[in-house]
Amino acid sequence: MLRSSGLAAVSAAILSMNRQLEVRDVLQTIVSSARELLDAEYAALGVPDDHGGFAQFVVDGVTDEQWKSIGPLPRQHGILAAMLQEATPQRLADVRNDTRFGGWPRAHPELADFLGMPVADGEEVLGALFLANKRCTPAAGAESPAHGQEADRGESAAGGGAAPVRGCAFTEEDEQLLRLLAQHAAIALTNASLYERSRELTIAGERARIGTDLHDAVAQKLFSLRLTAQAATALVDRDPARAKNELHEIDRLAADASEELRAAVVELRPAALDEDGLVATLRTQTQVLDRAHSAEVGFVAEGTVRALPAAQEEALLRVAQEALHNALRHASASRVGVTLTYAAAGARLRVADDGRGFDPQAVRRAGRHLGLVSMRDRASGVRGTLTVDSEPGKGAVVELEVPGG
Structure with missing residues (x-):
């Protein structure tokens, strides 16, 4: 007994x-x-x-x-x-x-x-x-x-x-x-x-989707690049001014294609969280973005840093990447701050920017998501809570809280 x-x-x-x-x-x-x-x-x-x-x-x-x-x-x-x-x-x-x-x-x-x-x-x-x-x-x-x-x-x-x-x-x-x-x-x-196993299947599905998106987006830009280059070649002798405009367009298209490739690589090859840890990975990525953009991008870790379950760390990293992408590419922010706070009850990620902001309800009605659906799915997958606070002209704050073990 x-x-x-x-x-x-x-x-x-x-x-x-x-x-x-x-x-x-x-x-x-x-x-x-x-x-x-x-x-x-x-x-x-x-x-x-x-x-x-x-x-x-x-x-x-x-x-x-x-x-x-x-x-x-x-x-x-x-x-x-x-x-x-x-x-x-x-x-x-x-x-x-x-x-x-x-x-x-x-x-x-x-x-x-x-x-x-x-x-x-x-x-x-x-x-x-x-x-x-x-x-x-x-x-x-x-x-x-x-x-x-x-x-x-x-x-x-x-x-x-x-x-x-x-x-x-x-x-x-x-x-x-x-x-x-x-x-x-x-x-x-x-x-x-x-x-x-479910995560592996989800990741495999995501990779297939990303591969398709990558092919469609980059192939279209490369096609436009070829057409624009041909037009510039034809105009070089008879209309140098127009040829110069076409060359500027080539430069813009090439930059867009490069951005698409960079985003796809980040999705397909996540940072080595096992080797570097979440804090070091976020710090490195924000430093790279700070150098690559005119905006000021900063990172702060608060509380006692500790390892979180792998699924939680990946979700926090992915939400941070999506929020940073929105702030730098869509919101024209001049300052973006990333804060990761550890507590006994889990951890909280906060990404705040001073960009143009948006109306989350209007974005949803217009069929544009700005990655919000993906972020909510990642939060749900680790029993986390995602909040998005934004309005036009007042920047945006994205927060993800994950529970403790």
Whole structure:
């Protein structure tokens, strides 16, 4: 029978998992929640690939330095293989005494008591979740872990020899809690995988649309360029003044074509948010625009900068790009300010310009969107809120708020 405290902890862990949209974030939340829920020293979750290894392997309780020292990801063998192939839980008093145990790298932490649970969606095993080294909670008046259980374990790990003195181990109730958590983890992981697949299909559709738009717009301008160049050639000798006007038109058409290409490249090849981060990417793009345009373009980041879910960062970047494009190309702004504010409740992007402004309702009635539909779609895709405040002659302010994790 599960205690109400255990069920409450599982409920909190499930809510935490369901807040995540990205597969990697879901995996990390599952592992962290399981380790905290069962008070274990280490936790890990491996998602198998089709080649005997793991496509992803997420750990909790191991420092970055330890993780780097351990070396390559494990293979599907021993107890991990049993969980994946047989889809059966594994609760062991000491994993090192099991006949399937095959050792671990020199830098690997010393593991003893072990609880493993397959994460399965029906017949399909999505991953192997396991915990090791159950922490003991001493009774009142009992010896402190610093002088008892944990000290023995540390000495054993350092000596690389005998098993540590055991005073606690994973229980039947622990196994029931982990089974319940794994069932909900499978749902969260499946939903995240479907979300990522949906995003991939959406991006593929966007790329196809952009490619078509690019072909139509640039092909038309290139055709006009050819005709105008031919006219200028015919006029050079008999009417130099008109030929000069045609050359000016060629310059304008070439600039428009270049702008179309630049916009398409930004859409097709988003900035490397994984490498540079959202703040650095926005700062770089605003600096480039500040140099390329007569308008003054600035960027400010406020609050404690931190990584946001990938989908949110992409939405914030895309909305900023669209708002900047509108301000510089359509509004003839002389000043544009981009502010990204981080808070516990999420993040807020604000793009404000002093351009000619517009009536959002009139724009919608006229069938012109200025990218507003795209921006609203991006906001909706990350459960964000988009607001656009503008009127003729008074500039425009575009804000996107995204929720916290």
